[in-house]
Amino acid sequence: xxxxxxxxxxxxxxxxxxxxxxxxxxxxxxxxxxxxxxxxxxxxxxxxxxxxxxxxxxxxxxxxxxxxxxxxxxxxxxxxxxxxxxxxxxxxxxxxxxxxxxxxxxxxxxxxxxxxxxxxxxxxxxxxxxxxxxxxxxxxxxxxxxxxxxxxxxxxxxxxxxxxxxxxxxxxxxxxxxxxxxxxxxxxxxxxxxxxxxxxxxxxxxxxxxxxxxxxxxxxxxxxxxxxxxxxxxxxxxxxxxxxxxxxxxxxxxxxxxxxxxxxxxxxxxxxxxxxxxxxxxxxxxxxxxxx
Numbered sequence: 001x002x003x004x005x006x007x008x009x010x011x012x013x014x015x016x017x018x019x020x021x022x023x024x025x026x027x028x029x030x031x032x033x034x035x036x037x038x039x040x041x042x043x044x045x046x047x048x049x050x051x052x053x054x055x056x057x058x059x060x061x062x063x064x065x066x067x068x069x070x071x072x073x074x075x076x077x078x079x080x081x082x083x084x085x086x087x088x089x090x091x092x093x094x095x096x097x098x099x100x101x102x103x104x105x106x107x108x109x110x111x112x113x114x115x116x117x118x119x120x121x122x123x124x125x126x127x128x129x130x131x132x133x134x135x136x137x138x139x140x141x142x143x144x145x146x147x148x149x150x151x152x153x154x155x156x157x158x159x160x161x162x163x164x165x166x167x168x169x170x171x172x173x174x175x176x177x178x179x180x181x182x183x184x185x186x187x188x189x190x191x192x193x194x195x196x197x198x199x200x201x202x203x204x205x206x207x208x209x210x211x212x213x214x215x216x217x218x219x220x221x222x223x224x225x226x227x228x229x230x231x232x233x234x235x236x237x238x239x240x241x242x243x244x245x246x247x248x249x250x251x252x253x254x255x256x257x258x259x260x261x262x263x264x265x266x267x268x269x270x271x272x273x274x275x276x277x278x279x280x281x282x283x284x285x286x287x288x289x290x291x292x
Contacts, residue, residue, distance in 0.1 A: 002037070003046045009055065013139075016053050016166055021141045023049045024163035030054075031075055032110040035118045059113070059168060064090060070172040074113025082107060091172060093181040093199070097128045102191055113167045116149070119157040122193050122220035126153060128183045129170065130217035130227055131199035137169040138162075146171070150217070153224040176213070179203040180287030182280050185219065186272050188263075195264045196220045196272040198252075200280035202235070204288045211235050216248075216281065221256035221273050228252040231277065240285045249278035 008023075010016035020027065027049035030036055039045045053059065059073040064086045072081065081087055082098035101107060101124045115125045116136065129149040137146045138161060149170070152160050161167060175181070181201040185194030197219035203212045214235040216228040231252040238244050258269035 001043070002040045003043075005047055006049045008049055008051045010051055010053050011055050013056055013058055013166070013168065016051055016056060017139060017141045017164075019049070019051045020164045020166060023051070027051055029114075029117070029166065032077075032106075032114045034106055034110050035114065035120070053166070062087065066174065069174045072112055072170045072172075074167045074169060075111050076113075078102070078107035078110050078112065078115070079104070081112060091132065091175070091181075093128055093132070093183050097124050097183045097199075100124070100185065100191055112170060116152060116170070117159060117161060117167050119153050119155075119159045119224075120193075121153065121156060121222060121224050122195070122197070123225070124183075124185060124194065124197065124219065126225035127197055127199040127217035127219040128181070129172065130225060131181050131183070131201040131215045132172050132175070133201075133215065134170055134172045136167055137171065138165045139168050140164040140166070144168075150225070150227045156223050175201075176203050178205075178208055178212075178288050178291050180284045180291060182284045182287065184276055184280060186276065194220050196258075196269050196276060198273065198276040198280045200277070200284045202281065202284040202288045204285070208289055208291075209239060211238055211240075211285070214281070216252060216277060218252065218256055218273055218277075221258050221269060223257065223259075226256065228255045228277070230255055235281060240282065240289075245278045245282055248281055249274040252277040 008019050028047040030050045031053050059075040061073040062084050063071045088095045134149045135146050183199040185197035199217045201215040205212045214232045218226045231248050234248045253270045253274040256273045258266040260266045
């Protein structure tokens with residue numbers, strides 16, 4: 001049962017931040033609301049005020065600059081990202097991820113900012129953005145700050161957002177030459193929440209033979225989306241071969257901190273991390289080779 005609350009409609013970012021400053025101890029932001037309303041029905045959260053930012057059009061945009069990269073406003077829907085020609089041309093992994101994120105009804109209404117701010121460790125969005133070296137911009141009435149997406153989620157459903165802060169924007173840098181990024185999640189039912197997911201980005205050297213840079217991000221494998229930094233070290237400077245892939249997959253599984261739940265055991269999740277990491281590193285490498 002949802003407890004009574006006061007609905008506050010914000011029409012501008014300034015108005016939303018003012019509401020947050022006034023009610024920061026007793027409010028929640030709502031935009032799509034598809035995750036928040038479930039928590040409210042379960043009695044896990046009971047805010048006195050809901051600050052609705054769905055009409056804040058100044059946060060609804062997709063902008064791309066060939067030198068500066070991609071900027072996505074927090075209230076941009078998943079469907080808008082999925083259907084964006086500029087994202088498909090420059091960051092196809094985001095489109096691939098969005099097409100399998102959830103049902104089309106959810107993608108039509110849910111937003112990128114809400115997805116990240118929910119802090120779900122098995123969410124699709126964060127691992128891909130971590131692999132792409134993305135950052136987020138957060139703001140309150142008093143200040144604005146940015147931090148890497150890999151540092152944004154702190155624990156289960158806990159993020160770096162302060163009580164009076166609003167997530168404004170996601171920034172994704174231009175992908176370097178000879179770089180490819182891929183993502184896959186393991187699910188029982190298509191478009192359902194992933195049991196484990198892996199995103200990988202591979203940048204090859206000028207000759208297109210050795211790895212110059214690698215980023216590997218895991219979802220559903222710990223209490224937060226996790227960057228497998230030790231596994232990345234086993235890829236950089238190497239050539240593609242089966243032995244390297246086996247070692248990288250094993251190291252990523254060692255870095256994971258999975259738990260048992262009704263969906264899968266910790267050991268099974270560890271096996272999935274190992275298998276998907278090998279698969280994603282190889283796939284990203286081969287796509288990067290095709291660009292070389």
